[in-house]
Amino acid sequence: MTRLLLVNGPNLNLLGVREPETYGTATLDDVVELVRVTASRWGLEVEAVQSNHEGVLIDAIHAARLTCAGIVINPGALTHTSVALRDALTGVALPVAEVHMSNVHRREPFRHHSYVSDIAEIVVVGAGVQGYAFAVERLAGLVTGPATP
Ligand code: DQA
Numbered sequence: 001m002t003r004l005l006l007v008n009g010p011n012l013n014l015l016g017v018r019e020p021e022t023y024g025t026a027t028l029d030d031v032v033e034l035v036r037v038t039a040s041r042w043g044l045e046v047e048a049v050q051s052n053h054e055g056v057l058i059d060a061i062h063a064a065r066l067t068c069a070g071i072v073i074n075p076g077a078l079t080h081t082s083v084a085l086r087d088a089l090t091g092v093a094l095p096v097a098e099v100h101m102s103n104v105h106r107r108e109p110f111r112h113h114s115y116v117s118d119i120a121e122i123v124v125v126g127a128g129v130q131g132y133a134f135a136v137e138r139l140a141g142l143v144t145g146p147a148t149p
Contacts, residue, residue: 001045002143004136005064005094006035007057008050009076009085022102026129035072038133042140044069054078058088065092069143072135074099079114086115095142097122097135 008028011018016027026034032048039046047068049060057078064071071094078085079100089096096119103126104111117123122138124131 001043003045003047003068004035004039004139004143005060005068005071006032006046006048006132007060007071007073007075008048009057009074009078010052010054012074012076013050013052024101024128031129031132034129035132035136038136039140042136042144044140044144054082054084058084061085061088061092064094068094070095070097070139072097072099072132072139073116074101074132075116079104079116080110082115086119089116090119095122095139096120097124097139099131099135100125101128101131102126 008031013028015023015031016025028050036046049057051057061071071089073096075082075085096116098114098116098120105125121142122135124135127134
C-alpha cells in the first residue's frame with residue numbers, strides 16, 4: 001500500500017500543553033490520528049515520526065525514499081534554521097507538504113523565512129491542526145492521481 005511519511009519536529013511532542021493559545025489543545029496523538037484517517041480515505045498508509053533531534057528527522061526522511069510516496073512535515077523551529085533538513089528533503093526528491101499550525105507570517109520576523117517552503121509542493125499555515133488534513137488531502141491527490149483543482 002502507498003505510504004506517506006508524517007514528520008513533526010522539535011517541541012511538537014508537547015502539543016496540547018505548549019502555548020495552547022498559539023497551537024490549540026489537540027495533542028500529537030490527535031494529529032497523527034487525523035492524518036491517518038484523512039490518508040486512509042485515499043487508500044494511503046501513514047508512517048509517523050516526531051523527534052527533537054534534527055539527525056533523527058533526517059534519517060527518517062532518507063529512509064522514506066524507498067518506502068513513501070510523499071512527506072507531510074511540520075519542521076517546527078527547524079523550518080527557520082535548517083539547511084540540513086532542506087537538503088534531506090530535496091535529496092529524496094519526494095513531494096513535500098509543509099504545515100504550520102500558527103500563521104507564522106503574523107508572528108516574530110524570524111519565523112517569516114522557511115528553508116522548506118520554496119521546495120514544497122504545498123504549504124499550509126495558520127489553519128491549526130486542521131492544516132495537516134488539508135495538506136494530506138492535496139498531497140494524496142498528487143501522489144494517487146490528478147490533483148483536484
Ligand atoms: C510551528 C511554527 C514554528 O515557528 C514553531 O517553531 C513551531 C511550530 C507551527 O506549527 O506553527 O514549533 O511550526
